[in-house]
Amino acid sequence: MPVQYYIFLSIALFCIGVMGVLMRRNAIIIFMCVELMLNAVNLLLVAFSKMWADAGRVDAGGAQIFVFFIMVVAAAEVAAGLAIIVMVYRNSQSVDINIMNRLKN
C-alpha cells in the first residue's frame, strides 16, 4: 500500500483530534481527543518506518523507538490527567472545562 494512504488517515485522525479539543467542553472527551492526536502521530511514524525499511534503510526501525516513547508518555499523561479530572469532579461535581475559568485571579 502506498504511504500516502497512511498519511491521509493520520491527517484525518489528527484533525478530528484537534477539532475535538477545540470544540468539546467535556474534559474527558478533550482528553480522548488528545490521545487521538498522539496516536495519529504514532501511526504516521510506524508508516514512515515501514516505508524506509522497504527502501532498504537498516536504521529505519529507529522511528518505532519514538512510538514507544510516545506511548509511555501518553500513559503517564493519562494517569496525571485523569487524577486532575477526578479532583476537579470532586470539587465541582462537573467535568466541564469552563469551570476552570475560576483558576483566573
Place this chain on the structure above:
Amino acid sequence: MIHLVWLVPFLPLLGFLVNGLGRRYLSKSLAGIVGSGAVLAAFVISLLIFLEVKTPGFQAQVVPLFDFISAGSLHIPFAFQVDQLSALFLLIITGVGSLIHIYSTSYMHDESSEGFARYFAYLNLFVFSMLILVLGANYVMMFIGWEGVGLCSYLLIGFWFKNTNYNNAAKKAFVMNRIGDLGFLLGIFTMIVHFGSVSFPEVFERAAALGEGSKVIPVIAILLFVGAAGKSAQLPLYTWLPDAMAGPTPVSALIHAATMVTAGIYMIARSNILYTLAPSIQTIVAVIGLATAVLAATIALKQDDIKKVLAYSTVSQLGYMFLALGVGAYTTAVFHVMTHAFFKALLFLGSGSVIHAMGGEQNINKMGGLKKYMPVTHVTFLIGCLAIAGIPGLSGFFSKDEILAETFISNKLMYAIALITALMTAFYMFRLYYITFCGKFRGTHEQEHHLHESPAAITIPLIILAVLSVVGGYIGLPEVLGHSVLKEYLAPVFAPSAPFVHAHEHLSHNTEWLLMGLSSLLVIITIFFARSWYRNYEDNGEPRTGIAKVLENKWYVDELYDAIIVKPLMMLSRFFEEAIEKSGIDRLVNGVGRGVHWGSQQVRLLQSGQVGFYIFAMVIGMVVLFVIGFLLK
C-alpha cells in the same frame, strides 16, 4: 651582607603591619618604638651594606627574590639592585627617616593612641615603598615603589582627614602625581616594546647599542621625565607640593622635602645613559628645572606661612637638581639631593618645633623674637639657613656651587639666572629667619606664656641634622679645594654614559675660584640686605600691592589652572552628568523598564482563563509556525 638587602625594606613593612593591624591595642610608646625601631634597624643594615659597597671596585649586584611577571619573552623578576647609587639613597632614606621617626614620637604626641599608631604605620609604609623604589632592579619595581610613595603621600597629607581643605590638598597631590605617573608608565611600555626588557643593565646596554640619534631614546627619556616632573614637583606639575604642607610637619620634612620628591632625580640619575643619548631632552630638563627654580624662588619671597616658604624653597631646590641633571652633572645632582635632604629636613623639623611651641600657629607675622625662647631650635635653624643659602664651608655651598659651575660650563645665560635664584634663596631664607626669630614677639600673650624649647626627642634630631648640614658637603669638595670622594664613589654608576659625553671643557682653577668668590660675596651681601630689612620686622597689616601681591598669590598659577583645566573639566563633567548620563543613559535604561512594564500589561489581557481559547491559540500558533517553516523553505 648584600644578600640580606631584602631585610632593609622588609623591616619597615613589618613595622607597618604591626602598627597598622595593632593600632587599637598598641600604646603610644610601643607604637613609637616599633615604628622608629624598624627604620633604625633598616638604617643599621643599610650602613653595613654601604660599607661593603664603598670598597673600590665593587660591582653592582642584583639580588633576585622571585619571579614577579613572566609573560612570553618578557621576564620581570622581583629583584633588588645594590650599587653605589642605591646604597647612598638607602643611607639618606633610612638615616633621615629614623631621625624624623624619633622626632615624630614627640611631635605627634597629642594624637589619640590609635591615630598615633596609624601615623607610624603610614610613615613605615612610606619608608618601605621608598626603599623599594631605590632598590628595585628594574623599572617596574621602581614603579611599584613610585606608586607606593604616592599613596603614602596622599594618606599622610590627608592624615587629619576631618579637615576638608587637607583632604582637597591630598587629592590634589594624588591627581597631579597620577598625571606624571602616566608618563612614567608609557615610558615603561615603550621600553618593553623597543628593548624587550625593563631591567636596568639590559635597557642601558641596548640603549647604548642604539647610540646617539636614535628615535626611541628621546621618547622614553621625555616620558620618564614627565613622571619625574610629577613626583618631583617641576613645572607645570609643581602646585601640589606647597599644598601638601597640610600634612604633619615631620611628613613634610621626610616625604615632601628629603626623600619622595627626590625620586625623580634618582630616576633620571639612574637612567643617565638615556638622557646622555638624548641631548635635546637634556636641554628640556635643564630649562624646566631652571624655570621651576626661578618661579618657586620668586613665590617664596612673599609667603607668610613658615611651611609654605620652605615648600617653595624645596620646589626651587628640586629645580636646581634638575638643572644639574640637564647639564649632565649627574653626580652633582645626587650630591645636592643629599645635602638638601640634610638641611631641608633640618629646616622643616625646625619649623615644626616652632609651630609646636606656637600652639599650631604657622603665620610668621604672628611670630618674632623666638631666639631667646628656643635657643636650640634657633641655632639649628640658623645653620640650616646658612647651609641652604650657600655660605662657604657649609654643605649647601659645595653642592650649589658645583651646580653653578657645571651650568657655567654649559651655558652662561643659565648660569646667570641660576645665580640670581641662589641669591633669592638666600634672601627669602633669611627673611624667614629674621621675621621668625628676631625682633619682638607679635603673637598673643597666651602664646608668649606657653613658648618653650621643645623636648629632647625633637632637639636631638635637629642637632644631628645640623651637624650633617655642616659637614655633609665635605664628601664632594670641588677640584680646587681637594678631592671629591662622592664623584669617585659614584663613578661606576655613571660610567656607561661616559663614552657618549662630548669632550667636556674643564674650568681653570682661576675661573673656579672666581665663580665661588662671586657667588659667596653676592650671597653674603644679600643676607645683609635681608637683615637690614627684616631684623626689626613689624607687621603693619597693609595688604600688598603690585608685584608683591602677585607673588603672594603665587603668580596666580592655581587660579590659572583652575580656569583653564579644572573649570572646563567640571563643565564637561556636568555636561556628561546632565546630558549623557541623566537624559541619555538613564532615560534609555528606564525606557526599557517602562516598555517591558507596558508591554506586559497588554499581553496580560490574553490570559482570559478560557482553557479552550488557550488551546485554540496554541493550535493557531502551530499552524502559523508550519506556514512560516514552509515559506522559508
